[in-house]
Amino acid sequence: MEPYSTVKPNRKRKFNRRKGYNPNVEASLIATKEGLPITSALPQGCNQNRIAAMSATFIAISKGFVTEMGVGDLKRFVIEGTEGNIITVEGSKFNGTALTTKKADLDRIFLELQRTLLKIEGLLDQ
Secondary structure, rough: OOOHHHOOOHHHHHHHHHHOOOOOOOEEEEEEEOOOOOEEOOOOOOOOHHHHHHHEEEEEHHHHHHHOOOOOOOOOEEOOOOOEEEEEEOOOOOOEEEEEEEEOOHHHHHHHHHHHHHHHHHHHOO
């Protein structure tokens, strides 16, 4: 997959329409639960294999932490950086990760990730 920053403008518009474009989402990745990338729109220089593997690892660690602490089921995990956020959501078959701006509405991104995972899972079930 070519880096998102090098995609021609007309293809970028089509991709953005398909993924439900949100200007506060700077990058995204859908991966298997095992950490294998399915599709991504990552900044140039990011290794999608590594990001997918880290996403799966963080989901597993977070689920263990939530279980150990007795606070129910994992909904999502968020990493807040000084320049933006990383939010990861677990679907029934895939994980979704998004890199957002600092001002992003994380609840909205969470819902968008969940909807995207459901759509992809639905397409693969057909």
